Each structure stands twice: as C-alpha cells, then as structure tokens.
Amino acid sequence: MSNLPIKQLVHDALFQVQGSEPSELISCLNCHQAITASSYRIRIHDQHHHRFINPGGVIYDVCCFHSAPGTIISGEPTSQYCWFQGYRWQYAHCEHCTEQLGWYYENDHLESFFALIPSSLRSKN
Numbered sequence: 456m457s458n459l460p461i462k463q464l465v466h467d468a469l470f471q472v473q474g475s476e477p478s479e480l481i482s483c484l485n486c487h488q489a490i491t492a493s494s495y496r497i498r499i500h501d502q503h504h505h506r507f508i509n510p511g512g513v514i515y516d517v518c519c520f521h522s523a524p525g526t527i528i529s530g531e532p533t534s535q536y537c538w539f540q541g542y543r544w545q546y547a548h549c550e551h552c553t554e555q556l557g558w559y560y561e562n563d564h565l566e567s568f569f570a571l572i573p574s575s576l577r578s579k580n
C-alpha cells in the first residue's frame with residue numbers, strides 16, 4: 456500500500472501550519488521540528504486528551520489532532536489492540552528525527568486523526 460496520498464495531505468497541511476502564528480506550533484521535543492499546531496486539536500469520543508493502558512500495563516496519554524504534518528506514517532494498518540473502536544492504527548514518527556510521537560488512526564469511512572504523546576512534544580504556549 457502506498458502512503459503517497461497521505462504524504463501529499465501532510466505537506467499541504469504543513470504549508471498551512473508554517474503560515475500560522477509561531478506560538479501555535481507544537482514541535483518534536485527531541486529535534487524541535489514543527490509537528491502540528493494547536494488549531495489542529497480535535498475531540499474524539501468527546502475528549503481531546505485520552506489515557507490508555509497497553510497490554511503490558513504501560514500508561515499512555517495521548518492528545519488528538521486532525522492533522523500532524525510533521526510526521527511520517529509507518530507500518531501496516533491494524534486494528535489489533537486498537538484504543539479507538541472502529542479504527543485501524545499505524546505509527547506516527549517525527550519526519551526529521553524519526554522519534555515515535557504517537558499513532559495515526561483511520562476507519563472505513565476515511566475518517567482519520569492523530570493521537571500524539573504530549574510528553575514527546577513541546578508547545579511554545
């Protein structure tokens with residue numbers, strides 16, 4: 456499966472992010488690459504911020520964004536251990552330093568969002 460349509464979407468969105476106020480940018484904590492923006496925050500299942508525990512007992516905090524232009528998406532889509540019912544997930548990495556920043560979710564209705572780990576991001580706000 457090709458990631459090209461997603462990649463195009465990502466770069467279109469990145470162009471828009473760069474035109475917005477710098478204070479709205481949310482960056483990779485590791486390399487400071489712009490990842491997303493506060494204006495991209497969305498609520499999934501009525502919450503922006505979610506807390507999950509994986510099968511190994513590790514707690515994850517994630518925040519939902521409809522776009523994360525600074526990420527690359529990798530891995531085959533899977534619904535295994537999926538935190539959001541009806542969605543399949545892939546990994547979302549920083550495009551610059553490849554640090555994993557969260558996950559990309561998509562469902563059968565082509566609805567998609569990013570769930571990003573706040574402790575791996577920095578905001579100038």
Ligand SMILES: [Zn+2]
Nearest residue numbers: 483486549552
């Ligand atoms: Zn990075």
